[in-house]
Amino acid sequence: MKDFLIAPSILSADFARLGEDVDRVLAAGADVVHFDVMDNHYVPNLTFGAPICKALRDYGITAPIDVHLMVKPVDRIIPDFAKAGASMITFHAEASEHVDRSLQLIKEHGCQAGLVFNPATPLHYLDHVMDKLDMILLMSVNPGFGGQSFIPGTLDKLREVRRRIDESGRDIRLEIDGGVKVDNIREIAEAGADMFVAGSAIFGQPDYKTVIDEMRAELSK
């Protein structure tokens, strides 16, 4: 089976018992912790910052933490997350004044780096930075909230990004975020994604393992 990663978004976790809930979802078979940082400026919602990421590390979470920055400005918060234990840091192309500099900053701080594209963000931001990318994250909803529906037009965009990654010959993860469920994950994988963020689909069910197993079963069909 292809190397697919399932990354539960802790935006839908129980914030009052965050450490326990993250432990539970990892024990249920999740690969990566997706950590949604919202600033009530770039996106119309507010979540958590680097101290919470550090708290998860201090609590004993050793799985990769995938920090999705929905903030503007981008650069000054990158070192904080690297120090707090982030493994990967992604940011929105149009939220950075200097995309190349932000990518370099992430890598200088020892994390994997990625660019995020909103549903309506053009892909031309990729043109000159493919060599600096470890991952590309396509949003399949408009950022800011969990529990929204997958925007179907994202599938064509996924195919286009998959083509560009394959053409580049580089080992770049293609992550999809928003509205991913058991009943659409296979179609999304067929369009080229290999890393799947899912918030409400996983944390909205009492038994995380059942959902994650069902997702993997769909991916192995």
Ligand code: DX5
């Ligand atoms: C949205 C966030 C997502 C969100 C996904 O801005 O980036 O990670 O939590 O939630 P679901 O899976 O519920 O669409």
Ligand code: ZN
């Ligand atoms: Zn996210």
